[in-house]
Structure formats: structure tokens, C-alpha cells
Amino acid sequence: MYLIQSIIRPEKMLHVTEALSAIGVQALTKFPVIGRGKQCGLKVGNINYKDLPKEMIFTMVDASQKDAVVKAIIDAARTEDGNHGDGRVFVLPVAEAYTIRSGQQDIEA
């Protein structure tokens, strides 16, 4: 199992959640964050905006879903030609996952 952490542009949130829904992934957790990339923010005239609003999305997936979910997020979150600030996707290994309602541990599909 993997935890996919995606940092995206806020205006791409609906695209991403609909793209995930279309491939059967409904469950996710999201929250607003502040992000900057390697280019250290956005320069407008003399002002350097280092702190730009982004959204973080956490999605748990089975190994069998991982590549399709990563692709769906990237395709939905990218701006038309791809621009700095489009964000990043990190895939973290998960040792165990549980559903609180049932108390049951997930079995890898």
C-alpha cells in the first residue's frame, strides 16, 4: 500500500477529485498548504512571492492502483503546457492501514 501526497494548484482541485472519482478512487483527505518550488516562488516586478497557496491531497492506494492514480493526478493537475507551480506528487510506502469503523486492517488487493 502507498500514501500518495499531491501538492496541486487550488484551482485544479475539482479536476483532480473528478479524475480520481472516474477511476474509482473516492476516498481522500485534503487541506490547504503554502508551497514553493525550486524556483522559490513567483517574481512579479520587484516583488518575490515566495509563499503561494497550494492544496495537499492524501490518497491511500493499493500497489495495483498506484501507477493509474499517479497518472490521473498528474494529468488533471497540470496546466495546459505545464508550468512551474503545477506541483508535485510523492508516493510513500505504508506499513499498515486500518478502517476505524470496523477496526479491521486493510488487506492488500
Place this chain on the structure above:
Amino acid sequence: MYLIQSIIRPEKMLHVTEALSAIGVQALTKFPVIGRGKQCGLKVGNINYKDLPKEMIFTMVDASQKDAVVKAIIDAARTEDGNHGDGRVFVLPVAEAYTIRSGQQDIEA
């Protein structure tokens, strides 16, 4: 060492922190998030509430504490009969952990 990421109902926060405290785990980090599960939110009449408020809790544990902490969180966060929306617990491997005050790296207990 493991990082336990729990997504719970906001109204269960005090139950969970007290359950953790009762087994000797005081240290935690928490923040509000928006979550949905496999059932994609809550349907009330014709309205589908896809974005429901949850709380995320991060807890670092030694391998020896992991199972007891997961159980304590699940038992404290579950509604009486267990319901969709009670949340999830993810256990992530941690490579290294440090205390900033001392600069020291944690040694696994």
C-alpha cells in the same frame, strides 16, 4: 519507528488524545482537514456533502508501542456501532527521528 496518521471525526479528538495519554503517549501533532471515504461523503436528501470536516493526528511511536497505539486510537475514535466516516489509521515507516531541542537522534526503544 512509525508515524501513525489518523483521520478522525472532530468530535472524537478529546477521546483520542485522552486514550493516548492513558497509555503514556503525550506527544502528537494535529490539524483540521477535509475528508471523504469510499462512499464519497454524506447524502442528505438531494444534496451530497462530499467535503466533511475531519481532524488529522500525527503520532510518532516505537515499534514496541505501535499496536497498542493503533488500538487505542481505533477504540477511542469509533462511534458506538461503527459508522462510515469514523475515519482511517495509516502506519508509515520512519527512517530517522530527531529532537530539535537536543539535536539528538531517537534510538529505537
Place this chain on the structure above:
Amino acid sequence: MYLIQSIIRPEKMLHVTEALSAIGVQALTKFPVIGRGKQCGLKVGNINYKDLPKEMIFTMVDASQKDAVVKAIIDAARTEDGNHGDGRVFVLPVAEAYTIRSGQQDIEA
């Protein structure tokens, strides 16, 4: 690759981002959290402040950068003599990382 999760005092944020910038790490994600350590908050008179504001910083690094980044964060986030509440640094293994702009997967440096 590693995801470094740092929990720091809010007033140390600028010190930490400048220390990271000085060693060539510009990219980061940050968000406000509530934290408490092993001492379970701060006691002032009869009142126990269990919920203290902290900032979380997520930084992705190559294996070759890990130790320097951890050291930079600790040195910049620690109060003069080191105090409870200075925070923690967790290093999590990352399986894969992608840049949304290009769709490309990171290659470990």
C-alpha cells in the same frame, strides 16, 4: 529519496527557510499545526496549555542531501539553549516522486 517532516516553533520559520535556502533547498511545503510534546504542553500557573501552535514543513530531499538538510533545520529551529517545544524532525522514506509540470519521475541524484 526522503520526505523530511519538521515541526517547529512558528517564530523560527524564517530562520529555517533561510537556512534551507543557503544550502540550495528552495522547495518546501508548510502549514500551521497544533502540537504538544512528551511534557504535554506548557504549564502556566494552574493552567495547562496542551495545544500550542507549531508550523509543519515538508521537504523532499535526495539521499545525498538528507543529513545536511536535517542539520540545517535543527540548527535553525533550536532556541538558544534548547528548550522543550523546539520541535521534532522526522525522515520518511519516499518510493517515488513526480513533477506535475513535466510529468517526469525524479531520478535519485
